[in-house]
Amino acid sequence: MDLDLQKVAKLARLRLSSDEAIEFAPQIESILEHVRSIQSLELSSVRMAQPQSSAGHLRADQAGTEERVEASERLVELSPGSMNGYFEVPQVVSQ
Amino acid sequence: MITIREIQEKALQGESSFAATCENLIQKIHQRSKLNAFLSVESQRAHERAKWADEQLSRAGGKIPAHLPLLGVPVAIKDNLQWSGSRTTCASKMLENYCSPFSATSVSRLERAGAVILGKTNLDEFAMGGSGEHSAFGPALNPRDETRVPGGSSSGSAAAVAAGLVPVALGSDTGGSIRLPASFCGVVGLKPTYGRVSRHGLVAFASSLDQVGPLGATMEDVSQVQRVIEGFDPLDSTSIREIPPLPLAVQVRGVRIGVPQEFFADDPSAASGLQPEVRLRVEQALQKYESLGAKLVPISLPHVRHAVSCYYLIAVAEASSNLSRFDGIRFGTRGPRVGEAKTLEDFYCENRSLFGKEVKRRILLGTFVLSAGFHEAYYKRARIVRELIRADFEVAFSQVDLIASPVAPTTAFKLGEQNLNPIQMYLNDLYTIPANLAGLPAISLPVGSDSLGLPVGLQLIGSAHSETLLIQLGRALEGSL
Numbered sequence: 001m002d003l004d005l006q007k008v009a010k011l012a013r014l015r016l017s018s019d020e021a022i023e024f025a026p027q028i029e030s031i032l033e034h035v036r037s038i039q040s041l042e043l044s045s046v047r048m049a050q051p052q053s054s055a056g057h058l059r060a061d062q063a064g065t066e067e068r069v070e071a072s073e074r075l076v077e078l079s080p081g082s083m084n085g086y087f088e089v090p091q092v093v094s095q
Numbered sequence: 096m097i098t099i100r101e102i103q104e105k106a107l108q109g110e111s112s113f114a115a116t117c118e119n120l121i122q123k124i125h126q127r128s129k130l131n132a133f134l135s136v137e138s139q140r141a142h143e144r145a146k147w148a149d150e151q152l153s154r155a156g157g158k159i160p161a162h163l164p165l166l167g168v169p170v171a172i173k174d175n176l177q178w179s180g181s182r183t184t185c186a187s188k189m190l191e192n193y194c195s196p197f198s199a200t201s202v203s204r205l206e207r208a209g210a211v212i213l214g215k216t217n218l219d220e221f222a223m224g225g226s227g228e229h230s231a232f233g234p235a236l237n238p239r240d241e242t243r244v245p246g247g248s249s250s251g252s253a254a255a256v257a258a259g260l261v262p263v264a265l266g267s268d269t270g271g272s273i274r275l276p277a278s279f280c281g282v283v284g285l286k287p288t289y290g291r292v293s294r295h296g297l298v299a300f301a302s303s304l305d306q307v308g309p310l311g312a313t314m315e316d317v318s319q320v321q322r323v324i325e326g327f328d329p330l331d332s333t334s335i336r337e338i339p340p341l342p343l344a345v346q347v348r349g350v351r352i353g354v355p356q357e358f359f360a361d362d363p364s365a366a367s368g369l370q371p372e373v374r375l376r377v378e379q380a381l382q383k384y385e386s387l388g389a390k391l392v393p394i395s396l397p398h399v400r401h402a403v404s405c406y407y408l409i410a411v412a413e414a415s416s417n418l419s420r421f422d423g424i425r426f427g428t429r430g431p432r433v434g435e436a437k438t439l440e441d442f443y444c445e446n447r448s449l450f451g452k453e454v455k456r457r458i459l460l461g462t463f464v465l466s467a468g469f470h471e472a473y474y475k476r477a478r479i480v481r482e483l484i485r486a487d488f489e490v491a492f493s494q495v496d497l498i499a500s501p502v503a504p505t506t507a508f509k510l511g512e513q514n515l516n517p518i519q520m521y522l523n524d525l526y527t528i529p530a531n532l533a534g535l536p537a538i539s540l541p542v543g544s545d546s547l548g549l550p551v552g553l554q555l556i557g558s559a560h561s562e563t564l565l566i567q568l569g570r571a572l573e574g575s576l
Contacts (some may be wrong), residue, residue, distance in 0.1 A: 003463060012415060012454055012462040013422070015444040023452075027517050029459055034518055035404035039472060043479045059329055067197075071179075074196035080429045081507065087424055092442045093353065 199296020277554025
C-alpha cells in the first residue's frame with residue numbers, strides 16, 4: 001500500500017501518538033479503498049469546466065475601512081502572544 | 096417549536112415584549128442545558144438588544160418597520176460564524192479562547208434586520224461530522240429523543256430550533272450539515288445556491304462547497320431569514336454579483352419532480368441501506384405532490400454513486416489547506432508543552448495537537464491526496480468526477496423542475512452508534528453531497544416520523560437560484576402529512 005502515515009503526518013504538521021497512528025492507519029486505508037472506485041472511471045474525454053462560480057471577482061487593493069483596521073489590531077491583541085502590535089513567538093531556531 | 100410570526104405578533108399585541116420573550120427563551124436555554132445545543136449564551140447582550148427592539152417598535156408606532164423585518168426575533172448562530180465580541184470556537188480546543196474581532200456578513204445582516212442574537216450553537220469540530228458527536232465540548236442531544244444524535248454538523252442549531260429555544264438559527268452546509276440535522280430533528284433547513292450567501296466570516300472548511308443557510312420551524316421563517324442573509328458581498332470573492340430574480344408565486348400543479356432511480360434503488364448497496372420506513376414516508380410525500388397536480392418523472396443521475404468518494408477527496412484536500420492556518424501563532428490557543436519546542440516544526444506540531452480526532456483524520460487524508468505522486472490519482476480525478484456529477488444535474492434539469500430524495504438513509508441514530516466507523520458515517524451524506532458538489536440549492540423538510548416517532552426528512556434539490564420554488568413546494572406539503 002502507498003500510504004506512509006508518519007510521512008503524511010509530518011507534511012501536515014501533526015504529531016501522532018502511537019495510539020492515534022494505530023487507530024488512524026486502517027481507517028484511512030479503508031477510506032482510500034472506498035474512494036478508489038473513481039479510479040475505474042474512464043475520464044480522458046471529460047473536459048474540465050470553468051470554476052463553478054463565474055462570479056469570481058477581486059477587490060481593489062485599497063486600505064480597509066477604519067472598522068476593519070481596528071479589527072485587525074484587535075486580532076493581533078487576541079492572538080496567543082503579541083507585543084507592540086506584532087505576533088510574539090518563542091525562539092525556536094535551532095543550530 | 097416557535098415561529099417568527101408568533102413572537103412578533105405577541106409583541107405587536109402587547110402580550111409579550113421582545114425583552115420578555117428573550118428573557119423566557121434564555122431561561123429555557125438554561126433549563127434545557129443538558130441538550131448542549133449552545134456553546135455560549137450572551138444573556139446581557141441579548142437583553143439589551145431586545146430592549147432596543149421594543150423601543151424601535153414603539154417608535155414605529157407599534158408596527159414592524161419594513162427595514163427591520165426580523166425586529167426582536169431571537170436567533171442562534173452556529174459557532175463557526177463570527178459574531179464580533181463573542182467567542183467563536185468551532186467546537187475546537189484550538190479556538191477555545193478565540194474571540195471574534197468582526198462579524199460574518201450573514202450575521203451582521205441578521206443584526207441589521209433587527210434580530211436578537213442569543214448565542215452560539217454547538218457543532219462537529221470545524222463542521223466536520225454528520226452527528227454532532229465530534230464536538231470538543233461534548234455532543235448536542237436530539238430534543239426528540241435525548242439518547243440520539245441531532246445530526247451534524249449544525250447539531251446545536253437544529254436542536255435549538257427543534258426544542259423551541261429559538262425560531263430560527265444559522266448553520267453552514269458543506270456536504271449536508273444543514274439538511275441532515277434538520278431532518279434528524281424534524282425542522283426545515285435550506286442550503287442555498289453556492290455564492291448566494293456570503294461566506295465572509297464563516298471559518299472555512301472546504302471553500303468550494305461551504306454555504307451558509309437558515310434552519311427554522313417553518314418554511315416561512317426559513318424563507319424570511321434567507322431573504323435577509325443573501326446578496327452580493329465584496330468581501331467574498333465567490334459571492335454572486337447579481338442574484339437572478341425569483342418568481343413570486345409557483346403552483347404545484349404541473350411542476351415536474353425528478354425521482355432519481357439511484358436514490359431509490361432496490362439494490363441495497365446502491366441506496367446505502369435506505370431504511371424502509373424512511374423510504375415509505377418519502378414516497379408518501381411524493382404521492383401527496385402527485386395528488387396536488389405535480390408530475391413525478393423517473394430520472395437517472397448516473398455518476399452520483401461516486402459522489403461520496405468525490406466529496407471526501409475534494410473536501411479533505413481543501414480542509415487540509417484551509418486548516419493549515421491554525422498553527423498557534425495568530426489564532427486561538429497554544430499547546431500545553433509549547434515551551435519545550437526546540438524547532439519551528441515542534442512548535443507547530445505541539446499547537447496542532449489541540450485538533451480532535453476527526454479533524455486530524457481529515458487533515459491527514461487531505462494532505463495525502465494532495466501530496467506529490469498521489470495528487471493526480473486522487474484529487475485531480477475527483478475534480479473531474481465533480482464535473483460529471485454537475486453535468487448529470489444539467490441533463491436532469493432539462494427534463495424536470497426539481498429533484499426529490501430522502502435527506503438521509505436513516506432516522507436519528509443512537510449516540511456512539513456510528514462513532515467507530517468513519518465510512519459508515521460518511522455514507523449518511525450520500526443524498527446531500529451531490530447538491531454541494533454541483534453548487535445547487537436544496538431544502539430539507541419534515542415529512543412525518545418512523546414508528547419510534549423519529550422525524551423523516553424529504554430533500555428537494557433545485558437548479559441554481561430556484562430557492563423560491565423549493566420553499567413554495569415545501570410550503571405545499573407543510574402540515575399536510
